[in-house]
Amino acid sequence: MSSPSEFFESRWQGSRLLLTAYLSCQVLALFAVWVSALPWWLSLAATAASVAHACWAIPRRILLTHPHAVTGLRRDLLGWRVFTCAQGWQPVRLCRDSVALPGMVVLRFVREGRWLGEGQCVPWDALGADEHRRLRVRLKFSRRRWAEVGAIQG
CATH class of the missing domain: 4.10.860 (DNA Excision Repair, Uvrb; Chain A)
Known part of the structure; x- marks a missing residue:
């Protein structure tokens, strides 16, 4: 296994x-x-x-044409990160009210150092079918997906 x-x-x-x-x-x-x-x-x-x-x-x-639009999600040894063209990869904490459905993913997150959460809707037509399925599966079954920013160390 x-x-x-x-x-x-x-x-x-x-x-x-x-x-x-x-x-x-x-x-x-x-x-x-x-x-x-x-x-x-x-x-x-x-x-x-x-x-x-x-x-x-x-x-x-x-349409995600603004430089501060969230256009990516990454999980690495340091935790979850979101991508914007203006600021690059930024650490975030995923919120428990994130939803992964077959037709869309509603990603809710809080950026490091902020109090208020943000959200990004990723419908099925924003990604390829296989990529959208991988995103849904990763959000549903990822270990420590609700961990605090910086709490996950290699």
């Missing part, structure tokens, strides 16, 4: 499927705001907030 390797790396790209779902929800939300009985100024503020969120979320979380 062989022991599993401590090294794992996965990189993904932006998702057109996630973009379609996000834009559909945005259109429905804007339609609901404009047909509601809200005053015009409140509808305008809600529309501006919705557009601002889209301008922030689409490059950072969906």
Whole structure:
């Protein structure tokens, strides 16, 4: 019986499927705001907030074109790390509410030195089928996946 390797790396790209779902929800939300009985100024503020969120979320979380977008996950002897073009590999602690489903992986993590968690959705069309399966399996069955950053030493 062989022991599993401590090294794992996965990189993904932006998702057109996630973009379609996000834009559909945005259109429905804007339609609901404009047909509601809200005053015009409140509808305008809600529309501006919705557009601002889209301008922030689409490059950072969906299409992954922003330099700070998380585009990779690595497991090595030092623990889990996420990759961004702007900062390279950064140590993280995976959160227990990460989810690995056949159609998508919702990766929840906290970067070293921060309090608030972050998330990244990796749908099936962001990776090849085999690579997506390997990511799901590694997240479900990895030893010490919830360990603190820096707590794992070779």
